Amino acid sequence: MKRVDFEKHLKNNGCKTKREGANHSIWQNMLTQAVSAVPRHRELDNNLCKAICKQLGVALPKKY
Known part of the structure; x- marks a missing residue:
């Protein structure tokens, strides 16, 4: 997932x-x-995005 999209999420x-x-x-x-x-990478691994969302207590992105 692109970092920009993840930050918007x-x-x-x-x-x-x-x-x-x-x-x-x-x-x-x-x-x-x-x-x-x-x-600060252009692309973030989906598993990393999942872990960050879990740490912050937010839902997973729909593009996941």
């Missing part, structure tokens, strides 16, 4: 960028306060 599910690291963006779910790192 996170934004639509109540998550925001908490801070930017050197190689990762740190995202936070504003409802549950859960935090997860999203690597």
Whole structure:
């Protein structure tokens, strides 16, 4: 899945960028306060997207 599409999915599910690291963006779910790192690659593996969604407590993307 493309990172841009995945970030749109996170934004639509109540998550925001908490801070930017050197190689990762740190995202936070504003409802549950859960935090997860999203690597800055053009393509993200579907299993990685699934794990990040699980950590943040959001639904899987429909394109999954």
